[in-house]
Amino acid sequence: MKALAGFVLSLFIFLYSNTEKTSSNFKEDFNKTLRKSSGIPELAQGEAAVINVWATWCGPCIQEIPEMNEIVHDYKGENVRFIAFSEETEKVYETFLKKRKSFQFDYELSFGNKAATALLKSLDKSDYKGRAIPLHVLIDKNGEVADVFVGASPINIQKIKGFLEANTSSE
Template sequence: MKILVSILTICSFLLFSGNEKEHVNYKEEMNKTFGKNSEIPELLAGEVAVINIWATWCGPCIREIPEMNKIVKEYEGKSVRFLAFSDEPMSTFKAFQKKRPDFEFAYEVSFGNQKAINLLKSLEKQRGGSAIPIHILIDKEGQVVDVFIGASSANIQKIKRFLNEHASAE
């Protein structure tokens, strides 16, 4: 009987803990993490966020950016923010751009904000992995709708479906 009660208690705790995580407002958590002096302005109520973690050394990250830039332009004027985070310093990006002067980001970009990177990567680790690029989709209420890894046409389609469902005209 004690074993059964213990198992039920553990299961209840796990079930309750899982639900708590689902109700975390990640917009609020990110705004706290960005801080007031961040190059990324606060995420506002009613905004949807498409977040990307990438690096200059990541081939798949670099290959997907032109396609993502097209999506950014397609959804301009809608209630959506596109944010890109790299744990590399800005100087690394500037050196990369000298080698690739055609490389552009249509996103809002943040470099070296390790607190933000750690918060965002913790979402991905909860789902059992760690690699980049990481995509995080956050709805208007601040809830994480999806987190996925990799640069692929399937992931581009996931992002477009999310935006078609969640982004709206201002």
């Protein structure tokens, strides 16, 4: 009986030690998604990211964009990327721009990338569970998800600024 228990334990240890390890951080998974389905370049090692999921029909999304554009300009030249994903097509965005000629969104923009938006929405552990936008995902310079939150508010803008203070450098 002891021999059988020893064999089972040895087999378990062998199988466990030889299983493929999952990727070490979110950035690796995200970059795999970008490689497969996006015109957005992958996130570089040591690079932080502020990611937004939005839509042209979302009033709060549109309302927060001017403040978010200011943040982009404030952190220009720092080691951070600002990327926005919309499940809408680029054609929908172009139609939207015809109606709002002064509209500008200074993030890198990706349209119709359902794989990336699904991955981002899966990070929302709030009561909304990825069903609400704007959704903000903050990726630290180590490639880990630092924060995920929903909504357009001065508090959320402050969260983004605080994150950037801790995760950027001009080096």
